Amino acid sequence: MNEKNIKIENQIYDEERALYNLQNAVVSGCTFAGPADGESSLKEARNVEVDNCSFSLRYPLWHVENFVVSGSTMDEKTRAAIWYARNGLLKNCELGGIKALRECDNMRVEKCNVVSPEFGWKCRELQMEDCQVEAEYFLLDCRNVDIENLRMKGKYSFQYIENMEIRNSNLDTKDAFWHSKNVTVKDSVVKGEYLAWYSENLTLVNCHIIGTQPLCYCKGLKLVNCTMEGTDLSFEYSEVEADIKGNIMSVKNPRSGYICADSIGEIIKEDSIMEISAKIEVRG
Numbered sequence: 001m002n003e004k005n006i007k008i009e010n011q012i013y014d015e016e017r018a019l020y021n022l023q024n025a026v027v028s029g030c031t032f033a034g035p036a037d038g039e040s041s042l043k044e045a046r047n048v049e050v051d052n053c054s055f056s057l058r059y060p061l062w063h064v065e066n067f068v069v070s071g072s073t074m075d076e077k078t079r080a081a082i083w084y085a086r087n088g089l090l091k092n093c094e095l096g097g098i099k100a101l102r103e104c105d106n107m108r109v110e111k112c113n114v115v116s117p118e119f120g121w122k123c124r125e126l127q128m129e130d131c132q133v134e135a136e137y138f139l140l141d142c143r144n145v146d147i148e149n150l151r152m153k154g155k156y157s158f159q160y161i162e163n164m165e166i167r168n169s170n171l172d173t174k175d176a177f178w179h180s181k182n183v184t185v186k187d188s189v190v191k192g193e194y195l196a197w198y199s200e201n202l203t204l205v206n207c208h209i210i211g212t213q214p215l216c217y218c219k220g221l222k223l224v225n226c227t228m229e230g231t232d233l234s235f236e237y238s239e240v241e242a243d244i245k246g247n248i249m250s251v252k253n254p255r256s257g258y259i260c261a262d263s264i265g266e267i268i269k270e271d272s273i274m275e276i277s278a279k280i281e282v283r284g
Helices: none
Strands: 006-009 023-028 046-051 065-070 086-091 105-110 113-115 124-135 143-154 162-167 170-172 181-186 189-191 200-205 208-210 221-229 239-245 247-252 256-261 263-268 279-282
Touching: 221 247, 247 256, 256 263, 263 279
Parallel strands: 006 023, 023 046, 046 065, 065 086, 086 105, 105 124, 113 124, 124 143, 143 162, 143 170, 162 181, 170 189, 181 200, 189 208, 200 221, 208 221, 221 239, 239 256, 247 263, 256 279
Antiparallel strands: none
């Protein structure tokens, strides 16, 4: 970032667009809250650092470019906090309020705690590391995402996402990865129901997969050295290459490819509405 010419410390702002188009500045220890209930406090800011601030007003960081927000809190009243932003870092922050991040480019979120039902929609070039997230619809329709050490709880996560890698994470979700494309998950726990239906080119490596009816109607699906738990009716109508350690509860009508496991509770080949040619192998 360029040299900062302005330093604003320990102020309280509640008016509309309080620091509109602020440039080359450090904002430290400030509170954005109050009876005027003004929106868009830092809209269109450029080249700013926001440190140890508290936000409790709507839309504070729209169209902001080249910025860092660290050690700050955005409570549940901070709705739609960061939209249409570019080139930003969020570090050691508490991010609350619905729709906290949307339509942003080149963002990094590091060591943050996120509670936001629709977090991260339609973002591009997004990195997340060492974060905890609670979000019903997490990262809907994003592109080019890299995630390391995520602990998340959600429902309909990663839907319509393209080009993503996740590593060393624990994902407690439901209909995750639906209609996703070109996603790789490594060394992670993936817990949910109806995992990754209609996905394309999903690869799971060294993962533990938990939950009913996973991985159906998939194209280009690969599982490498994975384990499965409670996974009944797996792989229905999927194009799959799967090497599973341990047991699969049941496999139903996989479309093509191969599935290999140490044991399979039940192999179901009945009532298929398409030609089924996958090879199913039980070791030993």
